[in-house]
Amino acid sequence: MSMDLFGEVRRLVSMEEAARRYGFEPDRQRKIRCPFHEDSHPSLQLYQNGRGWWCYVCDQGGSVIDFVSRLFSIGPREAALKLNGDFSLGLAAGPARRLEARARQHAAYRRRQREQAFESAYLERQREFIDLRQELFMLPRGGRAGELLGRLDELEHWFRENPWR
Ligand SMILES: [Zn+2]
Structure with missing residues (x-):
């Protein structure tokens, strides 16, 4: 070409x-x-x-x-x-350079997508964590409270493993 x-x-x-x-x-x-x-x-x-x-x-x-x-x-x-x-037109590069540039763009796009997926997963769990704590606060000890505490532990574990970046 x-x-x-x-x-x-x-x-x-x-x-x-x-x-x-x-x-x-x-x-x-x-x-x-x-x-x-x-x-x-x-x-x-x-x-x-x-x-x-x-x-x-x-x-x-x-x-x-x-x-x-x-x-x-x-x-x-x-x-x-x-x-x-x-003017950073990106012309005049040989085919190999153009392929490289396209691969870089693609990798950057995938990285952005992963970051967005992580951020929404994080925010969703954070919301759940806050809601659970609120719910727990109003429950009598035992029964459902144990279940909620278990999930809270899970979430706390997830937050430790997946720090906000
Ligand atoms: Zn002149």
């Missing part, structure tokens, strides 16, 4: 996001001071929907990748990789 790294980066990172990430503050017309000429007045227009930028003074423009490439004096592929890294 091949991937169009340039196309994906252009699709995923807007000019405005990139400009802000690298220290520019677009004005209300989405213009910034051009870093490619001595600019006292914002003359570099940022466009939306992957249409890149254009500087009216330099009379030049390009994609978000061209912008980063020129800004950091690096090649277009390096610029695409930089954007991939700076």
Whole structure:
């Protein structure tokens, strides 16, 4: 499976996001001071929907990748990789790396599920423990009280074995 790294980066990172990430503050017309000429007045227009930028003074423009490439004096592929890294896009990793990332995500998801299951089991027993104690308090000694005490012991044991984490 091949991937169009340039196309994906252009699709995923807007000019405005990139400009802000690298220290520019677009004005209300989405213009910034051009870093490619001595600019006292914002003359570099940022466009939306992957249409890149254009500087009216330099009379030049390009994609978000061209912008980063020129800004950091690096090649277009390096610029695409930089954007991939700076915006954590997760592109450009080989198939093995992508599989690894997916396995990590899956493991994290399973861990969260186990934690949630534990928390609800814990809270349920805690509720039961409190209710039992209340009930026991109102019962005469012997008979059903013995049964409740047994269950309380069980619960106390469970809480010792399963500390809240
Ligand atoms: Zn310019």
